[in-house]
Amino acid sequence: MSAPVTLLELKAVTKRYATANGANALPVLNGVTLTVTRGDSVAIIGPSGSGKSTLLQIVGTLDRATSGEVLLEGNNLAALDDQQVAAVRNQQIGFVFQAHYLLPQCSVWENVLVPTLAQSISEIRNPKPEPAADRARRLLKRVGLAERLHHRPGQLSGGERQRVAVVRALINQPQLLLADEPTGALDHASATALGQLLVELNREEGVTLIVVTHALELAERMGRVMELKDGRLVQNVKNQ
Ligand SMILES: Nc1ncnc2c1ncn2[C@@H]1O[C@H](COP(=O)(O)OP(=O)(O)OP(=O)(O)O)[C@@H](O)[C@H]1O
Numbered sequence: 001m002s003a004p005v006t007l008l009e010l011k012a013v014t015k016r017y018a019t020a021n022g023a024n025a026l027p028v029l030n031g032v033t034l035t036v037t038r039g040d041s042v043a044i045i046g047p048s049g050s051g052k053s054t055l056l057q058i059v060g061t062l063d064r065a066t067s068g069e070v071l072l073e074g075n076n077l078a079a080l081d082d083q084q085v086a087a088v089r090n091q092q093i094g095f096v097f098q099a100h101y102l103l104p105q106c107s108v109w110e111n112v113l114v115p116t117l118a119q120s121i122s123e124i125r126n127p128k129p130e131p132a133a134d135r136a137r138r139l140l141k142r143v144g145l146a147e148r149l150h151h152r153p154g155q156l157s158g159g160e161r162q163r164v165a166v167v168r169a170l171i172n173q174p175q176l177l178l179a180d181e182p183t184g185a186l187d188h189a190s191a192t193a194l195g196q197l198l199v200e201l202n203r204e205e206g207v208t209l210i211v212v213t214h215a216l217e218l219a220e221r222m223g224r225v226m227e228l229k230d231g232r233l234v235q236n237v238k239n240q
């Protein structure tokens with residue numbers, strides 16, 4: 001076994017949202033520190049409004065921290081220009097949200113290949129080891145959707161739609177999969193199955209996983225459970 005390699009590091013990350021009148025609101029994040037090793041699986045729990053989605057959006061480059069550092073493979077995200085940030089977001093990070101955000105007019109096959117359409121010259125020059133179409137076919141089969149390639153999202157169950165969203169998130173072979181309440185809109189059986197699938201894909205595909213969830217059952221399947229409390233991340237006491 002090789003030594004664990006740090007994939008993601010958060011150092012004293014804070015976030016304040018400015019109020020409408022320009023004054024600084026109370027901090028949502030107040031010094032979040034976290035180290036995530038390649039291949040890790042981490043759950044983030046905490047009450048509604050504690051800043052879980054805010055934190056995930058900062059890690060996912062959808063938002064910027066007010067202060068502190070977010071390092072992905074040692075690169076400080078704040079130091080990247082917009083084009084570099086867009087490349088990181090497209091190539092290194094996959095997202096799964098509570099709502100699937102699939103394109104209703106496109107088939108399952110088309111939906112999972114959408115992220116492969118935006119490729120930079122360097123990605124075209126350095127193609128990934130597994131071609132996108134092969135990967136799409138393999139992963140859709142893996143999540144049990146081999147017979148659904150030409151269905152549209154409206155012709156799928158809720159659990160099936162979320163599985164398409166997971167394949168779409170993995171299609172560009174990201175290092176990091178971020179999931180915000182991925183089972184929040186599913187019934188119990190589908191939620192359990194999706195949680196199990198995420199755990200298995202973390203292992204099989206070697207993708208590092210950070211899952212925000214209210215579902216303790218899902219959280220406890222992750223390697224580590226962290227809790228957002230008063231703007232800081234702490235190890236969940238029940239899982240020490
Ligand atoms: N764009 C924004 N502008 C101003 N305030 C915001 C914005 N987004 C979030 N907030 C505030 O930041 C706090 C944290 O919100 P966030 O969505 O991160 O919480 P959460 O932990 O994900 O909650 P939930 O479990 O309900 O999804 C909330 O008080 C929210 O009102």
Ligand SMILES: [Mg+2]
Nearest residue numbers: 052053054180
């Ligand atoms: Mg949220």
